[in-house]
Amino acid sequence: MFVPLFSDLRLRIFRKLTNNLLSPFNSTKDAFTLVHIELGFLYDVLYTKATIMQSTVGVILRSICLLSTFAALAAFSIIVSKSGYPREDIYITYVLLGRAVSV
DSSP states (O other): OHHHHTTTOOOTTHHHHHHHHSSTTSOHHHHHHHHHHHHHHHHHHHHSSHHHHTSHHHHHHHHHHHHHHHHHHHHHHHHHTTSOOOHHHHHHHHHHHHHHHHO
């Protein structure tokens, strides 16, 4: 039931679920459990970034983002020593850049 419904996305538990839950001796509760699992999987595929973040492209994009944040932090550290910005603004910027790096 998973494969035709989700455009050939394969799960390791596909055979186990279809063999166990779709036999004619199971109750309607088991059928609703299968539908619940399928809808949860469909939600993950369509409305979350899970498939992108776990791919090679996702890892590369996250690495670029992290390196860009470090570069911004380093550039700000160099530039701020040469300018006359208020201390509060400098502290706030360091906190925001530090938080961006930690996320």
